[in-house]
Amino acid sequence: MSSNVKVNGLDNYLDSFKRLEYGDRGPAWLRPVRKAAMERSVELGFPTVRDEDWKFTNVAPLAKKSFSPSESGDTVTLDDLAPFVFRGQESARLVFVNGEYVSQLSDSCAQPGGVIACSLAQSLELNQELVKLHLAQYQDYQDDFFSALNTAFVKDGGFVLVPNGSVVEKPIHLIYVTTKTAMPPATFPRNLIIVGELAEAAIVEEYVSFGGDEYFTNTVTEVVAAEGAQVEHYRVERESSRAFNIGTVRVQQARNSNVSCHGVLLGGGLVRNNVHPVLAGEGAECLINGVFMPGGKQHIDNYMRVEHTSPHCNSRQFYNGILKENASGVFSGRIVVHKDAQKTDAKQTNRNLLISDGAQMDSKPQLEIYADDVKCTHGATIGQLDEESIFYLRSRGIPEETARTLLLFGFAAENLDRMKQKPIQHYVVDLVKDWLPHGEILKELG
């Protein structure tokens, strides 16, 4: 593509790739994939603000840092993890420390009904054929630098397999912890989630820092939803306010499947939240729903690409942002309707509240429609709390500060209410309350 090959910022990644022999170790079929992805990363180079898709997010600060793939785990105890565990409400918990699976912290890999929840590293050995069939088959790394880089360093992550007809009642929880290490690490979690015909499952990906401050997390998750599958995917971002996190969730949906991609983005210094479902079978439905709430100097960029390739599919997007202090946010929502995707019904709503003068938001809807019988709508708002609503609450005796807090919470709760898994919903509701100015008022109200 580009004749002017940029290697800037990639030297340390290339060095690590060679030194750790990513191209020469692991399953034979995977080696050429990694090599090709590494080559492609070098060709593509870090995107710049001149790239249309990166217009509002400058990754130059990330390119300048010399992060390199983590080579060591660290000691994390179950006590450390206690605040992150949905007590008794998880059907499995997979914990990754600095990119590597830690079995002592994890729980019940083998599930009833043939359900598998284990590390990708394990499944590369145990379920090789299945992994080979799906891994890197959906998320294109030819045109996306960060996906290419992740693919070059594929090693570990979560592997979930829910066989046809199986129902996993409680969520499967994947926790990615980054600790303080001598060299600030880059980690490349790679998740593969396969949900069979008429099967049901909920998966939570949660990113947290335990002492890790400035580091780089680059994730790719591929979700395969077979015919009639029902999947809820949650991405919870709670990392340090100096961490870089570039993550992609790529969903492949077969006929009549129903997938929800929820996002709760509170942490991270520079965050890119890519969500890319492809509705590839008739009657498929997709919900993209979330809240993002940056403060301080955080920057959170939500990049949605909803692709309709089959007729009679529905997609809904609801993303609400609350931005405080000097934070900035982006919402790009692209809906692509291919020419055969007649009777598509696609809707997108992005609402944003700026609660400080220094906060900034860019919202960009994009429709690309090649079919002629479709219904697509989009709407975006950027503003402040509604004065009439504040007055309404005050006229009932509620003090102004409480009124504002209630309304801010309500703004987030509209979308939190769509998160059907109760333990997760309660968990994120508490996180949001902790984040809000005067959120303690809400806890008193119960």
Added chain:
Amino acid sequence: MLEIKNLHVSIEGKQILKGLSLSLEAGEVHSIMGPNGSGKSTLAAVLAGRDGYEVTQGRVLYEGRDLLEMDPEERACEGVFLAFQYPVEIPGVGSIQFLNAALNAVRKHRGEEELDALDSLKLFKRKIEALHMRDDLLHRSVNEAFSGGEKKKNEIFQMAVLEPRLAILDETDSGLDIDAMRIVAAGVNALRSSERGFLVITHYQRLLDYIIPDVVHVLVDGRIVRSGDKELALHLEEQGYAWAGERDPVGMASV
């Protein structure tokens, strides 16, 4: 209880109320009728403390205190309640959470013990049953996707929960079907007591068939031009507002 003296109010430099005076005692129901643009809703808004209204002359005393000096929430805690003409939809804020916040703010101000979640829920259910309303509104966001009638009934329900001393109803009857109107009127009538005053602002005489007022005031162009008993409302219905401004209606006791 409420004493409005020579009240002048303007919005963005435009004079809306031009010397309105009114005196309401506890136990009384006063109705204010008037054509569109006469200043009815402005009066309600100023009494509840909405921003953007400039009082250029006159004053309002509530229980002997200067009402206009108080913040909206203080007025509410002191017992002033406004049923909104257009209740606001608040997505994401649950009705129970909202009512709890309001009830406990008011109770705290009155020196009463705050209710825990269970006790307040019981109270809400009791109140809503007494009003013959469905309790599903409790489990929805405040007014979100409510019909016009549901919103107005919700105002009456909130009034029943907060037990104000002075309730101002701003065109609560507008747009209601007859069933909703009956529920609203029954809600008001159930709260009538010697301790409580009502200011019922309406466009139509019909509401006053259900809520019998002690006094009817006719508001035209920012001033009260006539006051009388409930018969005045009937005359108005027949003769129109122009008549009220023109001459002394026969047989109307002055109040």
